[in-house]
Amino acid sequence: MLRIAFTAADLTRVRLAHSPMVEVVTSSFALNQPDRFRMYGSWRTRVRPLVARAGLETMLAVVCGPACYVPDFLTPVPATARPSLEEEVRVLAATPLDQVAAEVATAWAGHPAPPQIARFATDPAGGLAELIQQIRRYFRLAIAPIWPRVRAVAEAEIAQRARTAAELGPRALLEDLHPQLDWDGAALRLAHAKSRDWELDGHPLALLPAGFAGPLVHTMTEAPTGRALWYPPRGYGRLLGPGRQGEPGSALAALLGPTRAAVLTLLAAPGTTGEVAAALELAPATASHHLTILRNAGLVAAERIGRRLRYLRTPLGEQLTAGSEAPSAGPPVF
Template identity: 65%
Template structure:
């Protein structure tokens, strides 16, 4: 059992974010795992050969000690960082820290030349690592990124509503089957034992689609304290999309097309994605999104070059969807 002790002020510093680098590392761990249930076979078949070709990234996630260098997953200071924002942080890792963490990952084992390079030429090794991450993300993660982001957005929305209704302690309630909040500490059910406090540092909670049944922690790093967990509904991450059927009452209130747009935004989507899903002209989709935004039912946020729309708390309440519990089968 691992216990993360909370002082009274720690709850006020609690943050949620969705990290591209957390998804990268968690997906690599899923590929290295022997469990066939973590990712679908079709995705594994596409991503596994790619990972084998990444001669610097692959031996680090994880190293033979089971440790993944923490500099690969900086705790994000904002809620929705882009991959490029996080890669700038990875690239700026102090050389001595990068070398020390890579050495820890390979302690007691003979490292390949690509790993040894971190102690000889850390600048060059970091540059190669960043290039490989960008290549891996583009081929393995980017096609699934809208789903991953939507899953995390749903979790952030639910947690925000819980905090508004029940207070900040509700942020830590029923996060994950392995996590238990006893009112003063977050307890993680794992084989090893440990106890630590946050010592004035914020704890960043990272809903991560590729985490599966696991919970990962960073408890004492220069980039902050973080905990990765699978958000509610992660078992449906790879399900095919279903037709959008708005409730009759909602369709009567907003009109059938506008109601369908609001229902569709259970997963944040761009104007083009809404148009394609509902077979609308882009101008028509844009008009409906603007109307819903002006009514306070959706909000638009930048995700890289795209503007994605998601439901606000008011929009969530208006749709009135039942929230499915966390799928514990994975």
């Protein structure tokens, strides 16, 4: 079990952010480990042929090395809550070349390195430039088409946890993050990890919800840019699946009415009025009417993203739907 000790000062400095580079790395895991990330099956089916033709050998070799280590420089802890890919790529490009070479070598320690990896030992600048070019290409092919939904789910997670922390105190940021994580008031404990005690050493802890994290929690414990946990945000399993994957339970439908129950169930992942209307085959005015009633009842909240409002369930809405959703015909998929 990994144990992350906290002081009272550490707790007040926990923050939330969403990292495009974390999505790049975790989606690469989902692409190459189908048994472990089954919930991304339809996304993987669509993306694999594109990636196979795109010439991404350097990126995939660096991210998915046999030593089960991802170079820390690939996922700098964000300086802001919502960085763009280009902002993070600029941080990557500024990584000291000796660090780049050392971390890429660590990802292949004890294994024969292919030419794409061997290049980093003799030409780290050229290797890094090629890596960054391929990261941009991969993002454009695999993630950009679904980025608005990925970002929206992360935004909803960040907003809801921030609101809960404002109401209940900073400890609420660490509670119910993930089934494998247990907060005991003094430390955050991660089950199914190598036994180790870990301290933040003065770094703030960044919580990074990632739509492609799947069922796993990932840790960054020694990166020069900070300390972080990557974890799946609530609603990630319905991120890009068919709109009606989860039908409301009969008790919820009896309490709210079938249509409002369906709207509340759908909002496990955030959505606009138009997205709710399209998913449930409602007129936009009807969807707006039901969303207004649910909002007035305190079951959903609205967050402004640019010019649009996205609706998400409040903690009360989460409690009401917990255990009431009927299972879908299969696992949630992208």
